[in-house]
Amino acid sequence: MNMAEFLKPENWLLPASGPRYLQLRRRLDDAINTGLLQPETPLPSEREIASLTDLSRVTVRKAIAALADDGAVVPRHGSGSFVAARPPRVEQSHSQLTSFTEDMANRGMETKTLWLERGLFLPSPKEVAALGLAADASVSRLARLRTANARPMAIERASLPHDILPHPTQVEGSLYKALSDLGTPPVRAIQKITAINLDDRDAGLLDVEPHTAGLKIERTSFLTDGRVVEFTRSIYRSDAYDFVAELHISKTKTP
């Protein structure tokens, strides 16, 4: 997909999804995260983006300014904005859709995986609902203990539609890299984070005492066409991870 296609407003701009400049910022962020816009390459000009999206130049300028505030793009005097050289944050942030492997690499840590389950299964009712599967479809499941510098960090149980990931046993390292290689990288996700006490099994895998506090994160990720690509339940050691959410004041409260 090229940028002209990617920015077509009918593919992403929704009246009920908040301010238009924030929707555009998210779309441009997606282009950066999926590699459609490569590091250190120029963003299309304000005028080009306005004409591809049918948005006003004021809206486009606000979206680019917000990306610059995040450090995702760097304005260069007289020659527009460029995609930043590398991801600006090391924490897992609300505005960056990153994989475990990338999160850890950003911290200079080496990731290893211990497989707990990997294969094709009949979906549970929860998987049918979360992935929007037909009742007779099968589901690809990957359950893993993830370590960083040999320290257990998280248990991840991912479910994907079989037609998106037909051969789960072939995934060796990063799931997101495998999805990217297949041409179906997630571009957007919704996460629900819940505080839990770890049960005996998960505490044992994460090498902490039973009933220690942990974080349960349910992530549902989407393709550019809005289809669900992944439904993952992750259990993180609460002492090992920071989640950063970026918040914006509601428009109605702005003086």
Ligand code: 16G
């Ligand atoms: C992250 C995601 C998980 C995703 C995984 C892919 C959270 C809470 N979850 O851990 O949904 O499946 O990355 O990582 O961040 P990978 O590409 O290294 O396999």
